[in-house]
Amino acid sequence: MRETLRAALTIYAKDVRLELRTRETLFSVLAFAFVVAFIFTFAFEPSPQLIASIGPGIVWVAWIFTAVLGMNRTFLLEHERGTLDGLRLAPVPREALYLGKLLSVVTLLVTVEALMLPAFLVLYDLSLFNVWFIAIALAATVGIAAVGTLFSAIAVHTRAREVLLPMLFLPVALPLLIGAVTGAREALDGEGWDGVGRWLQLIVAFDVVFLVLSSLVFEYVLEE
Amino acid sequence: MTGAWRLGLLLVTGVLVLIDMYLIFAYAPTERSMGIVQRLFYFHVPVILTSWLAFALAAASSVWYLVKRERVCDRLAYASAEVGVVFFTVAIITGAVWAKPVWGTWWVWDANGTLTFVLWLIFIGYLMVRAYAPDAERGRRWSAVTAIIGAATVPFVYMAADWWGGLHPERVTGPGAQGSLESEMFVTLMFSFVTFIVLFTALIAERYALRSDEDTIEELRLAAA
Numbered sequence: 062m063r064e065t066l067r068a069a070l071t072i073y074a075k076d077v078r079l080e081l082r083t084r085e086t087l088f089s090v091l092a093f094a095f096v097v098a099f100i101f102t103f104a105f106e107p108s109p110q111l112i113a114s115i116g117p118g119i120v121w122v123a124w125i126f127t128a129v130l131g132m133n134r135t136f137l138l139e140h141e142r143g144t145l146d147g148l149r150l151a152p153v154p155r156e157a158l159y160l161g162k163l164l165s166v167v168t169l170l171v172t173v174e175a176l177m178l179p180a181f182l183v184l185y186d187l188s189l190f191n192v193w194f195i196a197i198a199l200a201a202t203v204g205i206a207a208v209g210t211l212f213s214a215i216a217v218h219t220r221a222r223e224v225l226l227p228m229l230f231l232p233v234a235l236p237l238l239i240g241a242v243t244g245a246r247e248a249l250d251g252e253g254w255d256g257v258g259r260w261l262q263l264i265v266a267f268d269v270v271f272l273v274l275s276s277l278v279f280e281y282v283l284e285e
Numbered sequence: 286m287t288g289a290w291r292l293g294l295l296l297v298t299g300v301l302v303l304i305d306m307y308l309i310f311a312y313a314p315t316e317r318s319m320g321i322v323q324r325l326f327y328f329h330v331p332v333i334l335t336s337w338l339a340f341a342l343a344a345a346s347s348v349w350y351l352v353k354r355e356r357v358c359d360r361l362a363y364a365s366a367e368v369g370v371v372f373f374t375v376a377i378i379t380g381a382v383w384a385k386p387v388w389g390t391w392w393v394w395d396a397n398g399t400l401t402f403v404l405w406l407i408f409i410g411y412l413m414v415r416a417y418a419p420d421a422e423r424g425r426r427w428s429a430v431t432a433i434i435g436a437a438t439v440p441f442v443y444m445a446a447d448w449w450g451g452l453h454p455e456r457v458t459g460p461g462a463q464g465s466l467e468s469e470m471f472v473t474l475m476f477s478f479v480t481f482i483v484l485f486t487a488l489i490a491e492r493y494a495l496r497s498d499e500d501t502i503e504e505l506r507l508a509a510a
Contacts, residue, residue: 218423219418225414229413229431231406232407235399235442235445236438236444239446243449260448271434281430
Protein backbone atom coordinates (compact mmCIF):
# COMPACT_ATOMS: atom_id res chain seq x y z
CA MET A 62 0.00 0.00 0.00
CA ARG A 63 2.76 2.36 1.03
CA GLU A 64 4.87 1.41 -2.01
CA THR A 65 1.89 2.06 -4.26
CA LEU A 66 1.30 5.46 -2.76
CA ARG A 67 4.95 6.45 -3.04
CA ALA A 68 5.10 5.36 -6.67
CA ALA A 69 1.87 7.22 -7.41
CA LEU A 70 3.24 10.40 -5.85
CA THR A 71 6.45 10.06 -7.88
CA ILE A 72 4.46 9.85 -11.11
CA TYR A 73 2.32 12.75 -9.99
CA ALA A 74 5.40 14.85 -9.14
CA LYS A 75 6.81 14.09 -12.59
CA ASP A 76 3.61 15.29 -14.26
CA VAL A 77 3.49 18.45 -12.16
CA ARG A 78 7.14 19.23 -12.88
CA LEU A 79 6.60 18.68 -16.58
CA GLU A 80 3.57 20.96 -16.56
CA LEU A 81 5.36 23.67 -14.57
CA ARG A 82 8.18 23.65 -17.10
CA THR A 83 6.14 23.58 -20.29
CA ARG A 84 2.86 25.16 -19.12
CA GLU A 85 1.35 23.58 -22.19
CA THR A 86 -1.74 21.77 -20.99
CA LEU A 87 -3.06 24.18 -18.36
CA PHE A 88 -3.07 27.23 -20.60
CA SER A 89 -4.50 25.58 -23.68
CA VAL A 90 -7.23 23.92 -21.65
CA LEU A 91 -7.98 27.13 -19.74
CA ALA A 92 -8.21 29.11 -22.97
CA PHE A 93 -10.69 26.57 -24.30
CA ALA A 94 -12.78 26.83 -21.12
CA PHE A 95 -12.97 30.61 -21.46
CA VAL A 96 -14.04 30.35 -25.09
CA VAL A 97 -16.83 27.92 -24.18
CA ALA A 98 -18.08 30.17 -21.36
CA PHE A 99 -17.90 33.17 -23.67
CA ILE A 100 -19.82 31.45 -26.49
CA PHE A 101 -22.67 30.61 -24.10
CA THR A 102 -23.18 34.33 -23.43
CA PHE A 103 -24.27 34.80 -27.03
CA ALA A 104 -26.05 31.47 -27.32
CA PHE A 105 -28.45 32.31 -24.47
CA GLU A 106 -28.59 36.12 -24.04
CA PRO A 107 -28.56 35.51 -20.30
CA SER A 108 -30.89 37.57 -18.13
CA PRO A 109 -30.75 37.28 -14.30
CA GLN A 110 -33.86 35.03 -14.26
CA LEU A 111 -32.44 32.80 -16.97
CA ILE A 112 -29.09 32.53 -15.23
CA ALA A 113 -30.80 31.40 -12.04
CA SER A 114 -32.15 28.37 -13.89
CA ILE A 115 -29.48 27.58 -16.51
CA GLY A 116 -26.39 28.98 -14.75
CA PRO A 117 -25.29 25.69 -13.15
CA GLY A 118 -25.83 23.94 -16.48
CA ILE A 119 -23.62 26.42 -18.31
CA VAL A 120 -20.90 26.06 -15.70
CA TRP A 121 -20.94 22.27 -15.85
CA VAL A 122 -21.12 21.97 -19.62
CA ALA A 123 -18.12 24.29 -19.86
CA TRP A 124 -16.26 22.29 -17.20
CA ILE A 125 -17.08 18.87 -18.54
CA PHE A 126 -16.05 19.73 -22.12
CA THR A 127 -12.87 21.23 -20.74
CA ALA A 128 -12.32 18.06 -18.73
CA VAL A 129 -12.67 15.93 -21.88
CA LEU A 130 -10.12 18.10 -23.65
CA GLY A 131 -7.72 18.07 -20.71
CA MET A 132 -8.03 14.33 -20.08
CA ASN A 133 -7.34 13.59 -23.74
CA ARG A 134 -3.86 14.95 -23.06
CA THR A 135 -3.24 12.85 -19.93
CA PHE A 136 -1.49 10.05 -21.77
CA LEU A 137 -0.80 11.92 -25.00
CA LEU A 138 2.74 12.97 -24.15
CA GLU A 139 3.49 9.50 -22.78
CA HIS A 140 2.12 7.98 -25.95
CA GLU A 141 3.90 10.32 -28.37
CA ARG A 142 7.28 10.12 -26.71
CA GLY A 143 7.08 6.42 -25.96
CA THR A 144 7.45 6.97 -22.22
CA LEU A 145 4.36 4.87 -21.55
CA ASP A 146 6.51 1.79 -22.15
CA GLY A 147 8.89 3.11 -19.53
CA LEU A 148 6.06 3.53 -17.04
CA ARG A 149 4.77 0.11 -17.93
CA LEU A 150 8.17 -1.45 -17.28
CA ALA A 151 8.58 0.32 -13.95
CA PRO A 152 8.53 -2.17 -11.08
CA VAL A 153 5.49 -0.62 -9.42
CA PRO A 154 1.92 -1.85 -9.08
CA ARG A 155 -0.43 -0.88 -11.91
CA GLU A 156 -2.70 0.90 -9.45
CA ALA A 157 0.14 3.32 -8.74
CA LEU A 158 0.19 4.36 -12.39
CA TYR A 159 -3.53 4.91 -12.33
CA LEU A 160 -3.43 6.78 -9.04
CA GLY A 161 -0.57 9.04 -10.12
CA LYS A 162 -2.31 9.96 -13.35
CA LEU A 163 -5.58 10.45 -11.51
CA LEU A 164 -3.93 12.93 -9.15
CA SER A 165 -2.54 14.87 -12.12
CA VAL A 166 -5.95 15.00 -13.75
CA VAL A 167 -7.69 16.12 -10.55
CA THR A 168 -5.08 18.84 -10.03
CA LEU A 169 -5.45 20.08 -13.59
CA LEU A 170 -9.25 20.11 -13.48
CA VAL A 171 -9.51 21.74 -10.06
CA THR A 172 -7.05 24.44 -11.13
CA VAL A 173 -8.97 25.17 -14.31
CA GLU A 174 -12.30 25.20 -12.46
CA ALA A 175 -10.97 27.56 -9.81
CA LEU A 176 -9.56 29.92 -12.42
CA MET A 177 -12.92 29.87 -14.21
CA LEU A 178 -14.89 31.09 -11.18
CA PRO A 179 -14.08 34.80 -11.77
CA ALA A 180 -15.01 34.39 -15.44
CA PHE A 181 -18.48 33.15 -14.53
CA LEU A 182 -18.81 36.02 -12.08
CA VAL A 183 -17.95 38.60 -14.72
CA LEU A 184 -19.77 37.07 -17.69
CA TYR A 185 -22.96 35.96 -15.94
CA ASP A 186 -22.92 37.74 -12.59
CA LEU A 187 -22.97 34.23 -11.16
CA SER A 188 -21.29 33.95 -7.80
CA LEU A 189 -20.19 30.38 -7.18
CA PHE A 190 -18.42 31.01 -3.89
CA ASN A 191 -20.74 28.77 -1.93
CA VAL A 192 -19.60 26.00 0.40
CA TRP A 193 -22.09 23.43 -0.90
CA PHE A 194 -21.44 24.31 -4.51
CA ILE A 195 -17.71 23.85 -4.00
CA ALA A 196 -18.19 20.56 -2.13
CA ILE A 197 -20.29 19.20 -5.01
CA ALA A 198 -17.82 20.50 -7.59
CA LEU A 199 -14.83 18.85 -5.90
CA ALA A 200 -16.63 15.53 -5.45
CA ALA A 201 -17.84 15.51 -9.06
CA THR A 202 -14.37 16.40 -10.34
CA VAL A 203 -12.92 13.36 -8.58
CA GLY A 204 -15.55 11.17 -10.27
CA ILE A 205 -14.88 12.75 -13.66
CA ALA A 206 -11.17 12.10 -13.26
CA ALA A 207 -11.74 8.52 -12.02
CA VAL A 208 -13.62 7.51 -15.17
CA GLY A 209 -11.80 9.85 -17.53
CA THR A 210 -8.28 8.68 -16.62
CA LEU A 211 -9.23 5.10 -17.37
CA PHE A 212 -10.90 5.88 -20.69
CA SER A 213 -8.20 8.28 -21.80
CA ALA A 214 -5.66 5.45 -21.40
CA ILE A 215 -7.78 3.51 -23.92
CA ALA A 216 -8.54 6.39 -26.26
CA VAL A 217 -4.96 7.61 -26.60
CA HIS A 218 -3.94 4.50 -28.54
CA THR A 219 -6.75 4.68 -31.04
CA ARG A 220 -7.03 6.53 -34.31
CA ALA A 221 -10.17 8.40 -33.27
CA ARG A 222 -9.06 9.50 -29.81
CA GLU A 223 -10.76 12.91 -29.91
CA VAL A 224 -14.11 11.25 -30.58
CA LEU A 225 -13.66 8.09 -28.59
CA LEU A 226 -12.95 9.67 -25.20
CA PRO A 227 -16.16 11.76 -25.04
CA MET A 228 -18.13 8.87 -26.57
CA LEU A 229 -17.03 6.53 -23.77
CA PHE A 230 -16.77 9.05 -20.98
CA LEU A 231 -19.88 11.21 -21.24
CA PRO A 232 -22.56 8.48 -21.02
CA VAL A 233 -20.86 6.91 -18.00
CA ALA A 234 -20.44 10.32 -16.37
CA LEU A 235 -24.10 11.23 -16.85
CA PRO A 236 -25.06 10.59 -13.19
CA LEU A 237 -22.26 12.96 -12.17
CA LEU A 238 -23.51 15.64 -14.50
CA ILE A 239 -27.11 15.27 -13.30
CA GLY A 240 -25.99 15.31 -9.67
CA ALA A 241 -23.59 18.19 -10.12
CA VAL A 242 -26.00 20.43 -12.03
CA THR A 243 -29.04 19.72 -9.87
CA GLY A 244 -27.05 19.85 -6.66
CA ALA A 245 -25.41 23.09 -7.75
CA ARG A 246 -28.80 24.62 -8.47
CA GLU A 247 -30.02 23.63 -5.01
CA ALA A 248 -26.85 25.04 -3.45
CA LEU A 249 -27.12 28.34 -5.30
CA ASP A 250 -30.78 28.58 -4.28
CA GLY A 251 -29.50 28.70 -0.72
CA GLU A 252 -30.42 25.13 0.20
CA GLY A 253 -28.27 23.40 2.78
CA TRP A 254 -27.77 19.68 3.39
CA ASP A 255 -31.53 19.03 3.00
CA GLY A 256 -31.47 19.97 -0.65
CA VAL A 257 -27.89 19.24 -1.61
CA GLY A 258 -27.21 16.22 0.60
CA ARG A 259 -28.62 13.42 -1.51
CA TRP A 260 -26.86 14.66 -4.64
CA LEU A 261 -23.60 14.87 -2.75
CA GLN A 262 -24.13 11.35 -1.46
CA LEU A 263 -24.84 10.07 -4.97
CA ILE A 264 -21.68 11.71 -6.31
CA VAL A 265 -19.49 10.44 -3.47
CA ALA A 266 -20.87 6.91 -3.91
CA PHE A 267 -20.07 7.17 -7.63
CA ASP A 268 -16.53 8.32 -6.80
CA VAL A 269 -15.90 5.40 -4.46
CA VAL A 270 -17.27 2.75 -6.83
CA PHE A 271 -15.41 4.05 -9.87
CA LEU A 272 -12.13 4.71 -8.08
CA VAL A 273 -12.03 1.11 -6.89
CA LEU A 274 -13.30 -0.42 -10.13
CA SER A 275 -11.09 1.68 -12.41
CA SER A 276 -7.93 0.95 -10.46
CA LEU A 277 -8.81 -2.75 -10.61
CA VAL A 278 -9.36 -2.87 -14.38
CA PHE A 279 -6.57 -0.44 -15.24
CA GLU A 280 -4.03 -3.24 -15.62
CA TYR A 281 -6.14 -4.77 -18.40
CA VAL A 282 -5.97 -1.48 -20.26
CA LEU A 283 -2.20 -1.09 -20.03
CA GLU A 284 -1.21 -4.70 -20.67
CA GLU A 285 0.74 -5.15 -23.92
CA MET B 286 -23.76 -24.55 -32.38
CA THR B 287 -23.66 -26.28 -35.74
CA GLY B 288 -25.19 -24.93 -38.92
CA ALA B 289 -28.17 -27.31 -38.76
CA TRP B 290 -29.03 -26.17 -35.25
CA ARG B 291 -28.85 -22.54 -36.25
CA LEU B 292 -31.04 -23.13 -39.28
CA GLY B 293 -33.57 -24.90 -37.06
CA LEU B 294 -33.52 -22.03 -34.60
CA LEU B 295 -34.08 -19.53 -37.39
CA LEU B 296 -37.06 -21.52 -38.66
CA VAL B 297 -38.57 -21.70 -35.17
CA THR B 298 -38.00 -17.94 -34.83
CA GLY B 299 -39.75 -17.31 -38.14
CA VAL B 300 -42.80 -19.32 -37.09
CA LEU B 301 -42.94 -17.64 -33.68
CA VAL B 302 -42.70 -14.17 -35.23
CA LEU B 303 -45.60 -14.97 -37.59
CA ILE B 304 -47.79 -16.23 -34.74
CA ASP B 305 -46.79 -13.22 -32.65
CA MET B 306 -47.80 -10.83 -35.44
CA TYR B 307 -51.19 -12.54 -35.60
CA LEU B 308 -51.63 -12.25 -31.85
CA ILE B 309 -50.56 -8.61 -31.77
CA PHE B 310 -52.61 -7.37 -34.71
CA ALA B 311 -55.63 -9.67 -34.76
CA TYR B 312 -56.06 -11.47 -31.47
CA ALA B 313 -55.38 -8.80 -28.86
CA PRO B 314 -58.21 -6.27 -28.42
CA THR B 315 -57.66 -2.59 -29.17
CA GLU B 316 -57.03 -0.67 -25.99
CA ARG B 317 -59.87 1.73 -25.18
CA SER B 318 -58.12 5.00 -24.37
CA MET B 319 -54.86 4.75 -26.30
CA GLY B 320 -56.25 3.04 -29.38
CA ILE B 321 -54.26 1.20 -32.00
CA VAL B 322 -50.93 2.67 -30.95
CA GLN B 323 -51.07 0.63 -27.76
CA ARG B 324 -50.20 -2.43 -29.88
CA LEU B 325 -46.63 -1.08 -30.01
CA PHE B 326 -46.43 -2.05 -26.37
CA TYR B 327 -46.17 -5.74 -27.40
CA PHE B 328 -42.98 -4.85 -29.27
CA HIS B 329 -41.61 -2.22 -26.96
CA VAL B 330 -41.73 -4.04 -23.62
CA PRO B 331 -40.21 -7.38 -24.77
CA VAL B 332 -37.58 -5.60 -26.89
CA ILE B 333 -36.52 -3.32 -24.07
CA LEU B 334 -36.21 -6.19 -21.61
CA THR B 335 -34.23 -8.19 -24.16
CA SER B 336 -31.93 -5.20 -24.71
CA TRP B 337 -31.23 -4.99 -20.99
CA LEU B 338 -30.61 -8.74 -21.04
CA ALA B 339 -28.14 -8.19 -23.89
CA PHE B 340 -26.32 -5.64 -21.78
CA ALA B 341 -26.19 -7.94 -18.76
CA LEU B 342 -24.91 -10.75 -21.00
CA ALA B 343 -22.24 -8.50 -22.53
CA ALA B 344 -21.09 -7.27 -19.12
CA ALA B 345 -21.01 -10.76 -17.57
CA SER B 346 -19.11 -12.27 -20.48
CA SER B 347 -16.70 -9.33 -20.42
CA VAL B 348 -15.82 -10.02 -16.79
CA TRP B 349 -15.48 -13.67 -17.67
CA TYR B 350 -13.23 -12.81 -20.61
CA LEU B 351 -10.87 -10.64 -18.56
CA VAL B 352 -10.56 -13.35 -15.92
CA LYS B 353 -10.32 -16.45 -18.12
CA ARG B 354 -9.17 -14.97 -21.47
CA GLU B 355 -11.29 -17.40 -23.39
CA ARG B 356 -12.33 -16.28 -26.85
CA VAL B 357 -15.74 -17.88 -26.33
CA CYS B 358 -16.64 -15.19 -23.78
CA ASP B 359 -15.40 -12.41 -25.98
CA ARG B 360 -17.42 -13.59 -28.97
CA LEU B 361 -20.49 -13.82 -26.79
CA ALA B 362 -19.97 -10.28 -25.48
CA TYR B 363 -19.36 -8.92 -28.97
CA ALA B 364 -22.46 -10.65 -30.37
CA SER B 365 -24.56 -9.33 -27.46
CA ALA B 366 -23.34 -5.80 -28.08
CA GLU B 367 -24.11 -5.96 -31.79
CA VAL B 368 -27.57 -7.43 -31.36
CA GLY B 369 -28.09 -5.18 -28.33
CA VAL B 370 -27.50 -2.00 -30.33
CA VAL B 371 -30.18 -3.07 -32.82
CA PHE B 372 -32.64 -3.99 -30.06
CA PHE B 373 -32.02 -0.77 -28.16
CA THR B 374 -32.60 1.21 -31.36
CA VAL B 375 -35.92 -0.57 -31.95
CA ALA B 376 -36.92 -0.06 -28.30
CA ILE B 377 -36.14 3.66 -28.45
CA ILE B 378 -38.02 4.16 -31.73
CA THR B 379 -41.12 2.20 -30.65
CA GLY B 380 -41.10 4.02 -27.32
CA ALA B 381 -40.96 7.41 -29.01
CA VAL B 382 -43.67 6.59 -31.54
CA TRP B 383 -45.90 5.36 -28.73
CA ALA B 384 -45.20 8.32 -26.45
CA LYS B 385 -46.00 11.03 -29.00
CA PRO B 386 -49.78 10.38 -29.31
CA VAL B 387 -50.19 9.16 -25.72
CA TRP B 388 -48.08 11.62 -23.73
CA GLY B 389 -47.87 14.33 -26.38
CA THR B 390 -44.07 14.19 -26.43
CA TRP B 391 -41.56 11.99 -28.20
CA TRP B 392 -39.27 11.46 -25.30
CA VAL B 393 -39.34 11.71 -21.52
CA TRP B 394 -36.19 11.59 -19.46
CA ASP B 395 -37.44 9.31 -16.71
CA ALA B 396 -35.28 6.61 -15.13
CA ASN B 397 -36.09 3.85 -17.65
CA GLY B 398 -35.79 6.06 -20.70
CA THR B 399 -32.54 7.63 -19.54
CA LEU B 400 -31.01 4.28 -18.63
CA THR B 401 -31.97 2.82 -22.01
CA PHE B 402 -30.46 5.75 -23.84
CA VAL B 403 -27.23 5.61 -21.82
CA LEU B 404 -26.82 1.85 -22.33
CA TRP B 405 -27.42 2.33 -26.06
CA LEU B 406 -24.62 4.93 -26.15
CA ILE B 407 -22.32 2.67 -24.13
CA PHE B 408 -22.90 -0.19 -26.57
CA ILE B 409 -22.08 2.14 -29.47
CA GLY B 410 -18.91 3.15 -27.59
CA TYR B 411 -18.17 -0.55 -27.10
CA LEU B 412 -18.36 -1.21 -30.83
CA MET B 413 -16.29 1.92 -31.55
CA VAL B 414 -13.51 0.75 -29.20
CA ARG B 415 -13.32 -2.51 -31.10
CA ALA B 416 -13.35 -0.76 -34.45
CA TYR B 417 -10.64 1.77 -33.59
CA ALA B 418 -8.34 -0.37 -31.44
CA PRO B 419 -4.84 -0.73 -32.92
CA ASP B 420 -5.06 -4.53 -32.86
CA ALA B 421 -7.74 -7.15 -32.26
CA GLU B 422 -6.33 -8.34 -28.95
CA ARG B 423 -6.41 -4.90 -27.37
CA GLY B 424 -9.83 -4.30 -28.88
CA ARG B 425 -11.15 -7.33 -27.03
CA ARG B 426 -9.64 -6.26 -23.73
CA TRP B 427 -10.62 -2.61 -23.95
CA SER B 428 -14.17 -3.30 -25.04
CA ALA B 429 -14.51 -5.67 -22.07
CA VAL B 430 -13.37 -2.86 -19.77
CA THR B 431 -15.90 -0.53 -21.43
CA ALA B 432 -18.74 -2.98 -20.82
CA ILE B 433 -17.76 -3.47 -17.17
CA ILE B 434 -17.53 0.26 -16.47
CA GLY B 435 -20.82 0.72 -18.32
CA ALA B 436 -22.51 -1.89 -16.15
CA ALA B 437 -21.25 -0.22 -12.98
CA THR B 438 -22.89 3.04 -13.96
CA VAL B 439 -26.37 1.48 -14.29
CA PRO B 440 -27.60 2.01 -10.68
CA PHE B 441 -26.24 5.56 -10.65
CA VAL B 442 -27.91 6.54 -13.90
CA TYR B 443 -31.17 5.00 -12.74
CA MET B 444 -31.13 6.74 -9.39
CA ALA B 445 -29.99 10.11 -10.72
CA ALA B 446 -32.62 10.16 -13.46
CA ASP B 447 -35.29 8.97 -11.06
CA TRP B 448 -34.62 11.80 -8.62
CA TRP B 449 -34.36 14.20 -11.51
CA GLY B 450 -38.01 13.43 -12.26
CA GLY B 451 -40.09 11.97 -15.05
CA LEU B 452 -43.05 9.83 -15.97
CA HIS B 453 -43.34 6.30 -17.27
CA PRO B 454 -46.36 4.04 -17.19
CA GLU B 455 -46.63 1.86 -14.12
CA ARG B 456 -45.59 -1.69 -14.75
CA VAL B 457 -48.61 -3.76 -15.68
CA THR B 458 -47.28 -7.25 -15.08
CA GLY B 459 -44.73 -8.91 -12.89
CA PRO B 460 -43.65 -7.99 -9.39
CA GLY B 461 -44.86 -4.61 -8.20
CA ALA B 462 -47.49 -4.38 -10.92
CA GLN B 463 -50.20 -1.79 -10.37
CA GLY B 464 -52.76 -2.31 -13.10
CA SER B 465 -54.09 -5.47 -14.67
CA LEU B 466 -54.30 -6.56 -18.28
CA GLU B 467 -57.10 -8.16 -20.27
CA SER B 468 -56.31 -11.86 -20.55
CA GLU B 469 -55.90 -11.68 -24.35
CA MET B 470 -53.47 -8.81 -23.90
CA PHE B 471 -51.59 -10.74 -21.26
CA VAL B 472 -51.28 -13.83 -23.46
CA THR B 473 -50.07 -11.70 -26.37
CA LEU B 474 -47.52 -9.94 -24.21
CA MET B 475 -46.18 -13.19 -22.80
CA PHE B 476 -45.99 -14.73 -26.27
CA SER B 477 -44.14 -11.63 -27.45
CA PHE B 478 -41.63 -12.07 -24.67
CA VAL B 479 -40.93 -15.63 -25.76
CA THR B 480 -40.72 -14.63 -29.41
CA PHE B 481 -38.27 -11.81 -28.88
CA ILE B 482 -36.07 -13.86 -26.58
CA VAL B 483 -35.91 -16.64 -29.18
CA LEU B 484 -35.24 -14.06 -31.91
CA PHE B 485 -32.48 -12.59 -29.77
CA THR B 486 -30.94 -16.01 -29.19
CA ALA B 487 -31.06 -16.79 -32.91
CA LEU B 488 -29.38 -13.50 -33.82
CA ILE B 489 -26.71 -13.97 -31.16
CA ALA B 490 -26.05 -17.50 -32.45
CA GLU B 491 -25.63 -16.13 -36.00
CA ARG B 492 -23.25 -13.36 -35.00
CA TYR B 493 -21.36 -15.72 -32.71
CA ALA B 494 -20.88 -18.21 -35.54
CA LEU B 495 -19.64 -15.40 -37.78
CA ARG B 496 -17.07 -14.34 -35.16
CA SER B 497 -15.86 -17.93 -34.74
CA ASP B 498 -15.39 -18.20 -38.50
CA GLU B 499 -13.46 -14.95 -38.50
CA ASP B 500 -11.21 -16.22 -35.73
CA THR B 501 -10.64 -19.48 -37.62
CA ILE B 502 -9.67 -17.58 -40.76
CA GLU B 503 -7.30 -15.41 -38.77
CA GLU B 504 -5.65 -18.48 -37.22
CA LEU B 505 -5.31 -20.12 -40.65
CA ARG B 506 -3.78 -16.98 -42.07
CA LEU B 507 -1.30 -16.79 -39.19
CA ALA B 508 -0.46 -20.46 -39.65
CA ALA B 509 0.08 -19.97 -43.39
CA ALA B 510 2.28 -16.91 -42.96
